[in-house]
Amino acid sequence: MRRVSIFGATGSIGQSAIDLIAREPDKYQVVALTGGRNIAQLAKDARALRAEVAVTAFPEYLGDLQAALAGSGIESTAGEAALIEAADRPADWILSAIVGAAGLAPGLRALRQGTTLALANKESLVAAGPLLMAEARKYGATILPVDSEHSAIFQALVGEDIAKVERIIITASGGAFRDWPLEKLATATLKLAQTHPNWDMGQRITIDSASMFNKALEVIETNEYFDVRPEQIEVIVHPQSMVHALVGFVDGALMAHVGPADMRHAIGYALHWPKRGHVPVERLDLAKLGKLEFRAPDELRWPALRLAREVIKAGGLTGATFNAAKEVALDAFIGGQIGFMHMAEVVEEVLNRTSSDNRLDNAVITLDMVRKTDHLARQTAKDIIRQRQA
Numbered sequence: 389m390r391r392v393s394i395f396g397a398t399g400s401i402g403q404s405a406i407d408l409i410a411r412e413p414d415k416y417q418v419v420a421l422t423g424g425r426n427i428a429q430l431a432k433d434a435r436a437l438r439a440e441v442a443v444t445a446f447p448e449y450l451g452d453l454q455a456a457l458a459g460s461g462i463e464s465t466a467g468e469a470a471l472i473e474a475a476d477r478p479a480d481w482i483l484s485a486i487v488g489a490a491g492l493a494p495g496l497r498a499l500r501q502g503t504t505l506a507l508a509n510k511e512s513l514v515a516a517g518p519l520l521m522a523e524a525r526k527y528g529a530t531i532l533p534v535d536s537e538h539s540a541i542f543q544a545l546v547g548e549d550i551a552k553v554e555r556i557i558i559t560a561s562g563g564a565f566r567d568w569p570l571e572k573l574a575t576a577t578l579k580l581a582q583t584h585p586n587w588d589m590g591q592r593i594t595i596d597s598a599s600m601f602n603k604a605l606e607v608i609e610t611n612e613y614f615d616v617r618p619e620q621i622e623v624i625v626h627p628q629s630m631v632h633a634l635v636g637f638v639d640g641a642l643m644a645h646v647g648p649a650d651m652r653h654a655i656g657y658a659l660h661w662p663k664r665g666h667v668p669v670e671r672l673d674l675a676k677l678g679k680l681e682f683r684a685p686d687e688l689r690w691p692a693l694r695l696a697r698e699v700i701k702a703g704g705l706t707g708a709t710f711n712a713a714k715e716v717a718l719d720a721f722i723g724g725q726i727g728f729m730h731m732a733e734v735v736e737e738v739l740n741r742t743s744s745d746n747r748l749d750n751a752v753i754t755l756d757m758v759r760k761t762d763h764l765a766r767q768t769a770k771d772i773i774r775q776r777q778a
């Protein structure tokens with residue numbers, strides 16, 4: 389039996405992973421399931437999968453979790469230290485699917501087991517890519533991408549020589565406001581921003597898709613995963629979200645990964661890797677699909693894409709600043725303090741104010757430095773938002 393743990397088990401990615409694991413109960417022994425506030429779901433899954441431990445990230449929910457698991461024999465724990473302890477529990481496959489920078493410390497810790505880390509939490513790679521990669525090398529761990537685009541690129545590169553890659557193209561649906569005129573975007577509401585044209589995902593990544601901050605994170609993520617130059621990474625708007633990414637080689641061939649907008653594709657690939665196993669996603673009927681469209685992205689409409697390039701160029705701790713500023717700007721949009729287009733303005737202002745602090749050699753970056761940078765970026769973003777409101 390393979391021992392598996394799921395961090396962020398109650399979320400959209402976590403639930404898709406549980407769907408796959410629950411279909412083959414004889415193959416998997418569930419070690420740890422972690423969640424946040426959705427205690428009912430966490431306890432239900434922990435009982436159904438007979439997990440060893442269920443962890444809520446928030447200590448104030450521990451009582452509810454203990455009550456929900458009473459009599460089950462499943463351990464209940466809570467808080468940041470409990471997440472780290474869960475990451476230390478031996479497992480052959482660990483899914484990192486917590487949303488936001490909170491996923492960094494448990495994911496980083498899991499690497500110390502020299503295990504396979506299936507990484508959905510792109511924010512940790514954006515904030516601390518070189519640190520995660522160095523830790524994986526040090527402990528002999530494997531990081532497998534669980535983002536649809538990066539799983540697609542990874543699959544297109546199997547057996548290939550990275551030196552023969554000319555370009556990597558990641559697709560973007562364009563999000564909720566893809567077809568809105570630029571001048572109307574300032575009026576984009578939260579209600580509309582949290583509806584995605586194709587994917588069923590958590591609230592935060594759905595809004596990030598609408599602003600293209602998700603794609604900005606993914607451009608940086610591509611730069612961290614694959615040994616290509618930033619100029620080789622392209623973004624193309626693809627409204628159907630069926631082609632997840634393409635890799636172009638020196639002979640002009642373009643290898644595309646095509647599949648339905650269902651994350652069980654990428655999770656299943658990582659779960660069965662290095663082999664392929666059955667994954668119960670819809671099989672595409674190409675004749676029914678008819679046509680696939682592609683168009684160039686407009687950086688005026690989506691300034692986040694331009695910022696991503698600047699973040700890569702600046703290097704050092706700039707990714708940690710970018711991610712933290714984006715998280716605060718997103719909270720402020722969700723809270724109604726700033727408008728949709730203000731999110732990119734706030735993030736750009738934070739990058740400008742902190743640029744001199746972030747210049748560093750990637751080799752010397754530590755978790756403590758990432759945390760301090762994250763904290764400073766959050767304070768700076770909050771100051772900027774307060775000043776705008778005054």
Ligand SMILES: NC(=O)C1=CN([C@@H]2O[C@H](COP(=O)(O)OP(=O)(O)OC[C@H]3O[C@@H](n4cnc5c(N)ncnc54)[C@H](OP(=O)(O)O)[C@@H]3O)[C@@H](O)[C@H]2O)C=CC1
Nearest residue numbers: 396398399400401423424425426445486487508509589590
């Ligand atoms: N959804 C998707 O299709 C895709 C998601 N991703 C990435 O995967 C990650 C998860 O996304 P998604 O599943 O959509 O997100 P969700 O919001 O659906 O789920 C987030 C999970 O993290 C938990 N959580 C929230 N805050 C904290 C915290 N401070 N500390 C610990 N745990 C916390 C939540 O617990 P609870 O709900 O119990 O409060 C939940 O289990 C993100 O990094 C996202 O960018 C990447 C590609 C596709």
Ligand SMILES: CC(=O)[C@@H](O)[C@H](O)COP(=O)(O)O
Nearest residue numbers: 535536560561562563597602
């Ligand atoms: C499913 C997945 O990988 C998401 O990151 C997806 O890419 C979001 O859609 P957008 O293309 O709209 O950002």
Ligand SMILES: [Mn+2]
Nearest residue numbers: 535536537606
């Ligand atoms: Mn993606």
